[in-house]
Amino acid sequence: MEVKIRELEAGDIWNGFLETLDHLKPTSGIRREKAEEVFRMIDSNPDHIVLVAEAGGSIVGTGSIFIDHKFIHNGGRVGHIEDTVVSGEYQKRGIGDMLMDALVEISAGKGCYKTALNCPDHIIPFQVRRGFKVGLQNMRYDH
């Protein structure tokens, strides 16, 4: 199975991308105009990159990263990885690793001193195996 990792293109949205995200959170019900607006916002920001894994002519995996510019750490940068997911039937074939490798490479290439992510407890072993360390507690405030 040939898998290509590349940046998200507009046509991908309707070619498996939203259904892939369904494996993380129900997503494919999003209105067309809203999905296109989100794409335009991301596409216009060089510090927000969405990668996709393409196999057999459709999108079967994705992961995103945005670069946080800081005053601390002498104007340092942090790469935040979000929404990494591989479609059910394509899991356990190395695609998650390929996406994570590419995202961490982008983070390093943009000069980030660290790469951070949040993940559910059952995914911690996958990330620890890749060299991630369990860090500070994650908190949230819902609006």
Ligand SMILES: CC(C)(COP(=O)(O)OP(=O)(O)OC[C@H]1O[C@@H](n2cnc3c(N)ncnc32)[C@H](O)[C@@H]1OP(=O)(O)O)[C@@H](O)C(=O)NCCC(=O)NCCS
């Ligand atoms: C996490 C996820 C992206 C991994 O994708 P994947 O394509 O199945 O992962 P890979 O096939 O590249 O796995 C690479 C290695 O990690 C291991 N691995 C995969 N999921 C694992 C898990 N949950 N716990 C421990 N190891 C895991 C694999 O066995 C494989 O090890 P090996 O090379 O020694 O055989 C996928 O399980 C997924 O989409 N989960 C649902 C969405 C989610 O929770 N995402 C949150 C990410 S923070």
